[in-house]
Amino acid sequence: MSQSPWAAAQRVFIRPTRNVLYACMYPFKGVLFFIGHPFLYPLLRARLIPAFLLSAFVLLNLFFWAYLPQVAFLALFHRAGSAWVNGTFLVLGEGAAIVAILFEAFLVDESQVDAFDAVLVYKGYDDLVQPFRPVSEDSLNNPVERLGKPIRSSVYGPFSFRQIAEFVILLPLNFVPYVGVPMFLLLTGYRAGPLQHWRYFNLREFDRKQRNAFARRRRWEYTWYGAVYLLLQLVPVLSMVFLLTAAVSSALWAADLETERRQQEARVVQPSEYTDDPEG
Incomplete structure (x- = not known):
């Protein structure tokens, strides 16, 4: 039976577009959730001073030594002031890459795991976290304090040399006038998006084939999510704060995916509430 044009439009265009827009909003939801839930603050406090100092040191040096030479080079290909704009994004991108290598891979991962797990516990998905770490049953209003030490390997996101x-x-895409920066964010977001759910894939105990299939079904959602995530990473000095809020946002998305999955499973396996007795 053929679909109506409206049903086909919903399946091909409207729903995928809506899902992409929802995915783009999660990084901002993570920031708002973090601000509104003080139990997450201690996770940032322990990293705040070294994060700011490292980010500031890297960016100040890059802007002092590399900004003007790169703008001068870009001016050979750009018109008007676009060389200054693209040069700024180029230096910020270089800074994000350096900071990621020096800081994210070695110092932030544990805090990101704690933030991710705490949000899942807050959302009521203790059962996902418990196989990897004990979750206290005490009536605490602080999900972070309910988390015990990990008893299995707990990595928020693997260090990906390929991604770096x-x-x-x-x-160098930033050399391209006007469209270079969006192209750079989308192409790098293609890989960065699924990596933000590495912890979720581990909690679900996915193997490589399952991870790839899951990410492939949501390829555009992950790409745009990754692009927005990387855009926040380009914010001077605050990039380290956004690393933690990214873990919060990916956990919020994972919780929504879990809700949807469990509702679908419940509908499939829902037992009959009653049966009629046959008439005698």
Whole structure:
């Protein structure tokens, strides 16, 4: 039976577009959730001073030594003031790559795992977290304090040399006037998006084939989510704060995916509430 034009439009265009827009909003939801839930603040406080100092040191040096030479080079290809804009994004991208190598891979991961798990516990998905770490049953209003030490390998996102290499290789896209920066964010977001759900994939105990299939079904959602995530990483000095709020946002998305999955499973396996007795 053929679909109506409206049903076909919903399936092909409206729903995918809506899902992409929802995915784009999660990084901002993560920021708002973090601000509104003080139980997450201690996770940032322990990293705040070294994060700000490292980010400031890297960016100040890049802008002092590399900004003007790169703007001068870009001015050979750009018109008007676009060389200054693209040069700014180029230096910020270089700073994000350096900070990610120096800081994210070695110092932030544990805090991101705690933030991700705490949000899932807050949302009521203790059962996802418990196989990897104990979750206290005490009536605490603080999900972070309910988390015990991990008893299994707990990694928020694996250090991906390939992602860093692609990030650096694609930086020259910022040379392209006007469209270079959006292209750079989308192409790097293609890989960055699914990596933000690495912890969720582990909690679901996905193997590589299952991870790839799950990400492939949501490819555009993950790409745009990753692009917005990387855009926040380009904010001077605050990039380290947004690393933590990114873990919050990915956990909020994971919780919504879990809600949807469990509702679908409940509908499939819903038992009959009653049966009629046959008439005698």
